[in-house]
Amino acid sequence: xKLSTSVMIAITIVALLVGIAFFTVAERKVLASLQxxxxxxxxxxxxxxxxxxxxxxxxxxxxxxxxxANKSLFVLAPILTFxxxxxxxxVIPVDLYSRVNFLVSDVSLLYLLAISSxxxxxxxxxGWSSNSKYAFLGSLRSSAQMISYEIFLALIFLTILLLxxxxxLAEVVRAQTASWLMAPLLPLAVVFFISILxxxxxxxxxxxxxxxxxxxxxNIEYSxxxxxxxxxxxxxxxxxxxxxxxxxxxxxxxxSLPFIPGSFIIxxxxxxxxxxxxxxxxxxPRYRYDQLMGIGWEAFLPFTFALLIFFIGAGL
Numbered sequence: 382x383k384l385s386t387s388v389m390i391a392i393t394i395v396a397l398l399v400g401i402a403f404f405t406v407a408e409r410k411v412l413a414s415l416q417x418x419x420x421x422x423x424x425x426x427x428x429x430x431x432x433x434x435x436x437x438x439x440x441x442x443x444x445x446x447x448x449x450a451n452k453s454l455f456v457l458a459p460i461l462t463f464x465x466x467x468x469x470x471x472v473i474p475v476d477l478y479s480r481v482n483f484l485v486s487d488v489s490l491l492y493l494l495a496i497s498s499x500x501x502x503x504x505x506x507x508g509w510s511s512n513s514k515y516a517f518l519g520s521l522r523s524s525a526q527m528i529s530y531e532i533f534l535a536l537i538f539l540t541i542l543l544l545x546x547x548x549x550l551a552e553v554v555r556a557q558t559a560s561w562l563m564a565p566l567l568p569l570a571v572v573f574f575i576s577i578l579x580x581x582x583x584x585x586x587x588x589x590x591x592x593x594x595x596x597x598x599x600n601i602e603y604s605x606x607x608x609x610x611x612x613x614x615x616x617x618x619x620x621x622x623x624x625x626x627x628x629x630x631x632x633x634x635x636x637s638l639p640f641i642p643g644s645f646i647i648x649x650x651x652x653x654x655x656x657x658x659x660x661x662x663x664x665x666p667r668y669r670y671d672q673l674m675g676i677g678w679e680a681f682l683p684f685t686f687a688l689l690i691f692f693i694g695a696g697l
Contacts, residue, residue, distance in 0.1 A: 388569045393470050397485070401616045402432035408659045415663035422497035440456050442605040447512055450602065459603065459610035461502030466617035469496050470659065473624050474551050475644040476636070485543050489550040493625065494531070497580070501527050507611070511602040519598030522588055522670065528675045530579040536685040537573050540566070541629055543692045554633030563630040570630040572681050577622045577658065579673065581615060584662040623654040 406421060413420030421428025446455060472489040501524050508520020542548055544566075545556045556562075563570045574697075579586040582598075593607060600611045627633060627650035634643030 390467075394467055396615070397467060397470065397617055397620070400620055402436070402659055403429075404616055404620065404655065405432050405435070408662075409654075411659045412654065412663045415660070439605055439609045443607045444607060445601050445602075449512045451510040451512070451669065454506050455602075456607065458503045458507035458510060459600075459607045459614070461506070461590075462500060462614035463610040463617070465496055465500050465503065466614045466621065469493060469618075469621045472550065473621065473628075474554070475647055488548045490542070490548045490553075491623075494535055494538060497534070498528075498531055500614075502533070503614070507603070508599040511599075513602050516599050516601050519601070523582055523599055526579055526582065526586065526588065526673065529674060530576045530681075532573060533576050533677065533681045533685050534580070536682075536689050537569050537576075537629075540569060540685070540689050543689075550628050550633075554628055554635060556638065557632040558635055561630060561632045566630065569685065570626070572685060573626060574657065576681070577609075577619070577654075578661060579677070581619050581622065581658075583619065583658060585665040585667050586673055587667060588673060603654070619655065619658060620645055620651070623651040623658070626654045627651045 409431070410420040410428070421431035423429045424434045443660060446452060471493050504523045504527070505520045508517040508523075511517070538548075541553060541562065544562070545553050547556075549554065555564075578584075582588075600608055624647065627647050631650045631654075633650075634647045634648045636643070638646075
């Protein structure tokens with residue numbers, strides 16, 4: 382029986398919230414193991430309910446708003462940020478016969494690129510409406526960073542379009558039945574992974590939240606559930622991009638083990654990408670801002686553009 386769109390949206394939101402909750406616990410566990418210290422181990426079995434405790438703590442806190450803030454935009458910014466991350470899942474297929482995604486489109490990649498670009502507005506609105514120099518500086522940093530690395534993501538999408546001849550994610554996965562695209566496009570896969578870190582403001586590219594420089598970045602004036610929405614949006618974006626890397630470069634739900642459901646296969650691949658995101662955070666120091674922008678504009682842009690021109694010239 383086909384579910385209504387409203388029910389599928391509700392299922393998507395609940396699944397995303399649960400996934401983010403356990404992702405935060407897993408991140409703290411992995412970082413604790415890397416740094417040889419104790420992670421969450423008190424709330425629930427092995428600290429498994431720590432995320433629920435943190436959510437309840439945020440829910441009961443007071444919502445504080447600066448006196449001279451633009452109140453409507455101040456509230457709109459976190460709602461917009463979280464809402465865009467939820468809508469990204471509209472075109473993410475989890476298996477060949479997926480009924481979870483409620484907007485099956487032949488331009489899935491274009492849709493995801495557009496949604497990702499709109500995410501900048503939530504960040505810049507939060508910094509401007511807070512009427513705080515620290516928040517505004519953090520939002521400017523984040524906006525410049527996100528816009529810069531979206532260009533490389535777009536060039537990677539164009540390269541995959543030339544190889545697969547389709548913007549439909551299901552067709553991209555179907556083209557990897559024989560072998561993953563990571564094999565011939567390993568350098569692009571590396572660039573894509575690094576762009577994920579920069580796009581989601583993750584270490585070592587978490588410069589918009591540099592505590593020693595701008596205190597906490599664009600969300601410094603937010604508290605309670607307004608801060609939680611930013612938090613959920615950031616982690617939700619990491620999960621979306623982890624699934625994207627699994628779909629574009631790791632064969633999606635395809636596997637040599639036909640008895641395992643495709644949704645579990647792609648979930649395991651996305652978890653592997655998410656683990657690498659956490660691993661990088663625990664092992665690499667933060668870059669300077671000029672280094673971050675230099676990597677993007679002086680290295681990634683010429684490389685991805687040259688590779689795109691090569692494929693165009695080769696007639697692929």
